[in-house]
Amino acid sequence: MNVVIVKNLMARLNAMGEAVLFLGDVLKVIFSGRVRFSQVLMQMYYQGVQSVVIVILASMASGVVLGLQGSATLQRFGAREFIAPLVALSLLRELGPVFTAFIYSGKSGAGITAELGTMNTHEQIQATRALGVDPIEFLVVPRFLACVLVLPVLVIIAELVGMLGGYIVGITQAQLPSAIYIRQTMQSIHYVDFFSGLIKSVFFSVIVAWICCYQGFFTSGGALGVGRFTTRAVAYSYIAVLLSNVVLTMFILTVWG
Amino acid sequence: MIKVNHLSKTLDDQKVLTDISFQVSEGEILIILGPSGVGKTVLLKHLIGLLQPDQGSIVINGKDITKFSQQQQLAMRKDFGYLFQEGALYDFMNVFENVAFPLREHTNFNASKIRQRVQEVLDMVDLHQVESKMPLELSGGMKKRVGLARAIVLSAKILLCDEPTSGLDPIRSHDISDLIRQVVKKIGATTVITSHDVINAFRIADRVAILHEGRMEVMGTVQEVSSCQDAFVKEFLQLSKV
Numbered sequence: 001m002n003v004v005i006v007k008n009l010m011a012r013l014n015a016m017g018e019a020v021l022f023l024g025d026v027l028k029v030i031f032s033g034r035v036r037f038s039q040v041l042m043q044m045y046y047q048g049v050q051s052v053v054i055v056i057l058a059s060m061a062s063g064v065v066l067g068l069q070g071s072a073t074l075q076r077f078g079a080r081e082f083i084a085p086l087v088a089l090s091l092l093r094e095l096g097p098v099f100t101a102f103i104y105s106g107k108s109g110a111g112i113t114a115e116l117g118t119m120n121t122h123e124q125i126q127a128t129r130a131l132g133v134d135p136i137e138f139l140v141v142p143r144f145l146a147c148v149l150v151l152p153v154l155v156i157i158a159e160l161v162g163m164l165g166g167y168i169v170g171i172t173q174a175q176l177p178s179a180i181y182i183r184q185t186m187q188s189i190h191y192v193d194f195f196s197g198l199i200k201s202v203f204f205s206v207i208v209a210w211i212c213c214y215q216g217f218f219t220s221g222g223a224l225g226v227g228r229f230t231t232r233a234v235a236y237s238y239i240a241v242l243l244s245n246v247v248l249t250m251f252i253l254t255v256w257g
Numbered sequence: 258m259i260k261v262n263h264l265s266k267t268l269d270d271q272k273v274l275t276d277i278s279f280q281v282s283e284g285e286i287l288i289i290l291g292p293s294g295v296g297k298t299v300l301l302k303h304l305i306g307l308l309q310p311d312q313g314s315i316v317i318n319g320k321d322i323t324k325f326s327q328q329q330q331l332a333m334r335k336d337f338g339y340l341f342q343e344g345a346l347y348d349f350m351n352v353f354e355n356v357a358f359p360l361r362e363h364t365n366f367n368a369s370k371i372r373q374r375v376q377e378v379l380d381m382v383d384l385h386q387v388e389s390k391m392p393l394e395l396s397g398g399m400k401k402r403v404g405l406a407r408a409i410v411l412s413a414k415i416l417l418c419d420e421p422t423s424g425l426d427p428i429r430s431h432d433i434s435d436l437i438r439q440v441v442k443k444i445g446a447t448t449v450i451t452s453h454d455v456i457n458a459f460r461i462a463d464r465v466a467i468l469h470e471g472r473m474e475v476m477g478t479v480q481e482v483s484s485c486q487d488a489f490v491k492e493f494l495q496l497s498k499v
Binding site (some may be wrong): 118119122123124126127129130131132133134 | 345
């Protein structure tokens with residue numbers, strides 16, 4: 001029993017070490033300037049297009065639900081004018097970055113893992129090496145960078161759309177005057193609220209890119225393996241985003257308040 | 258020239274290659290035969306540095322490639338052509354893009370020169386009007402031809418082919434074997450092919466080796482191998498109806 005646990009633990013530590021080395025290889029290529037910008041742009045287009053509609057839909061729904069729940073709850077305390085700050089701050093500080101990272105890892109992240117995994121099982125990654133080209137440079141870095149650049153933009157879109165959803169509820173359900181809602185929103189947002197969310201989104205984008213590229217690059221086991229590694233990539237991304245969000249929130253609240 | 262000395266490799270606690278030694282002269286075609294799962298592909302992948310041996314050395318043109326760094330290995334592979342079993346074509350590129358890929362990566366050719374060279378090698382492998390097709394639209398034999406075109410587009414000095422006839426019908430196997438011999442003799446590449454297709458191997462090889470349980474059972478000309486008295490070799494050749 002103990003031997004099995006130790007073996008399992010060793011295998012996991014080994015995999016973690018391998019993942020760290022993989023990230024090191026990716027960063028080495030990026031910082032040595034071996035970046036294929038046309039490929040990055042193409043990947044940004046694919047990943048952005050893949051996720052933008054679902055991000056807009058989800059963030060609109062979140063904004064509307066936040067507005068509805070906020071309106072119902074705050075009305076009990078005669079504070080319905082605080083819907084605007086509630087919606088804006090919830091979206092900027094927490095829901096925008098976390099929800100968007102979830103959606104992104106489930107859509108584009110899964111896509112990255114499945115693509116790289118299929119290439120791996122069809123020997124295309126080995127073929128890249130055999131052709132004298134570094135597969136990290138050719139296949140991984142463009143996807144990794146695209147992810148890191150696209151996710152923060154999607155987070156900003158999600159926050160704006162979510163606030164629009166809250167605004168619609170605020171002026172229709174809670175019957176707040178439009179000008180007051182907008183003023184309340186603007187007054188409640190400080191630079192720290194916006195940047196704390198943005199910092200989180202950049203951090204999440206690196207985590208999602210790292211996990212999804214790593215799982216895809218080391219996929220094995222044929223078509224079944226592609227499914228297994230893709231599911232694993234999404235699950236690990238969710239866990240990593242949730243855990244790092246706790247740490248980041250604690251850090252940001254300690255530093256900025 | 259390729260010189261393999263006492264090569265051994267263990268994968269997942271299983272000894273795959275044991276003390277393999279052989280040489281391939283410049284321009285020669287060596288075919289390594291053996292049943293499935295005896296380590297033929299593993300051996301081939303060592304020759305291009307895709308796998309590192311546990312023991313032994315691989316000397317190519319006087320240099321031990323097992324001592325090369327990753328960057329040195331990438332640079333070395335510009336002189337290699339590798340035909341994968343299933344072709345390993347990029348499924349997000351069409352045939353033209355696949356064949357042009359090594360030229361774009363390793364030469365300063367302009368677009369018209371690339372087009373001309375791609376056309377030249379596609380003609381060489383007897384493929385016409387397929388440039389815009391995606392790999393998914395190609396048959397198994399066509400994929401191998403495109404894979405071969407991609408492998409020789411940089412005028413490879415060393416060509417490695419992994420089971421080029423597997424999964425093909427006897428006529429296509431015959432054709433692709435002839436094509437490989439014709440192409441490698443034209444470009445003068447030193448060639449190592451792994452296969453279990455004894456009939457075609459005996460037709461096109463300069464020398465043949467038989468691998469069994471990770472060891473070289475026999476190596477020599479077709480006549481030498483045919484007259485080998487080793488029990489496994491005799492059985493393997495007999496069952497292959499030679």
